[in-house]
Amino acid sequence: MNLSKIFKNAFLVIMFGLIVTACATKKSVKTTTESTSSSTTAAETQKADPIEKLDALMQGDVYIGSDTVGELASGVPDRVFFATNETILTTASRETLRKQAAWLRQNPDVTVVVEGHADERGTREYNLALGERRANSAKDYLMTYGVSSDRIKVLSYGKERPVDSGSNPLSWSKNRRSVTVKAN
């Protein structure tokens, strides 16, 4: 009895250790890929744009400018942007989505499609999945702020509908997006 309890605890400790190391490995892997992508970012954009200008448009590699951004309604931006290969919402994205949710709560008859997009630097099929995941990330947040799921459809375009045709990190950052579009 006692012995089995000890084993059980030991097992839990080991499991915990494994989880921690697993997380740590994953994290270190992530940071290496991110650092390589940000270093290419810097290298490739130096020619095209002055660095100060780029700093005003990108945070890390997430687009924070206003070019291409439309409105879902007056004062409500229609889109949010993502980091490379990421589906996590930034602070600014969450603010935009809260505005969208507030407006949708005030206009209960409106239904929307959240369109998920990826940049061109990935294989087509993976990007379809990534776009779907980004759109759902936005949808989930809208739902958290009181918009019922049956009012929100998601549609992934993968990398098929870029908004900026450039082949540079700034263009790519504008294309990694989810756009909330009125459906009715």
Added chain:
Amino acid sequence: MKKKLFLIFLLYSIFKPSVSFSIVEIDITRGNLDPMPISVSPFFSNKDSRNKIMDILKINNLGLEISKVIENNLEKTGLFNAIDKEAFLQKPDIAHLKPRFEDWKLIKSQVLITGKVTSKIINDKDYINVEFKLWDVIGAKMVDGFSLTTTPRSWRRVGHKISDKIYERLTGENGYFDTRIIYVAEEGPKTQRVKKLALMDQDGFNTKYITLGNELVLTPRFNPADDKIITYMSYFRNMPRVYIVNLQTGEQKVVGDFRGMTFAPRFSPDGKKLIMSLAKDGNSEIWVRDLETNIQEKLTDHPSIDTSPSYSPDGKFITFNSDRSGYQQIYVMRSDGSKVKRISFGKGIYGTPVWSPRGDLIAFTKLHKGKFFIGVMRTDGSGERLLTENFYQEAPSWSPNGRTIIFYRETKTNDEGQGFSAKLWSIDLTGYNERLVKTETDASDPSWSSLLGN
């Protein structure tokens, strides 16, 4: 598309192949830097046949045209070097009867191909009969040949079938010329691309458009067991779904009744099943659907993105890519979804694994340090070999003999966002012989058919 694409072939061998053929032989397992010199004599027709064929096809010298199809096919392999017809000393009709081997040796030809085209009427219908012979110039003997009767407008296929026979005889490998490529034809600016399904012969001729461009279409793939059937993904009615199309009847149907986006379809080697991804609620999993029983089953179960599945040729395994390790890598599992094992461990991101029809290799796309590579590895992930590097390229598809890979490549745009293009390219397994594949428009997502049936 509604037109009948496939016509009846009457194929029979009239010559006994000689037992051994050791003098002229090509090793294609290595990059070939010393192509074999060959002569393809224009196939000859008598006056009556020539006039008759001119009436039907409006082609003045069909025999010459057929010899050009053969020449072009063989030269594109990088294994053969066709000698200029201007240098030929012997007339086509006499050469076909009995070549003077000294004349062909003189122009350094190791192999000679001759032939004859005759018009025929069977049951009041016009046909052409094409006879060909393959001669070993050094051994001074005929080594192969056949005669084939077909409808006149299938004449290019005759050239492809003859090319296959020659390739098989000289390399010991199956040919891949009597095949088609299905792909996505692209037009318009990068932000508003119009995409259509297109079908063409392997050499870029006889292009047919299967869809009109009204909706976005992606990733067409042949059924390896039936070249009249393809699968693809369409955004018809803004519902991105996997479809199956019968190219002969034009019949088209959505695969399964899934709530969510279905994509990345591929047939099983026997054509009886379809594997694809289903994306729902932010998660993509791999599913299989039995096309006979309509039973569908989820094969992967992981919160990561699992997609781009491809069967092994024996149907026992499936390779796919997943980002469950944190970023895209290649995995292999049993075809029932059990025993999932990661196989790619090199530096970079790996995707679009496609099992070779020979079973021994997996072709893939790799992204490393901002460059895209097409490569191959063994099915356990060992022996990785990168064949080609570029700004952007992906979607490898194997030739049916597993010797050549076709893929698409996109160019980088300039600072104004202009200069975008997408083209098909092919490269040999050896990493040599990279070639642009001719298409009428920009093109992507190529899929190579099996050797065509009748």
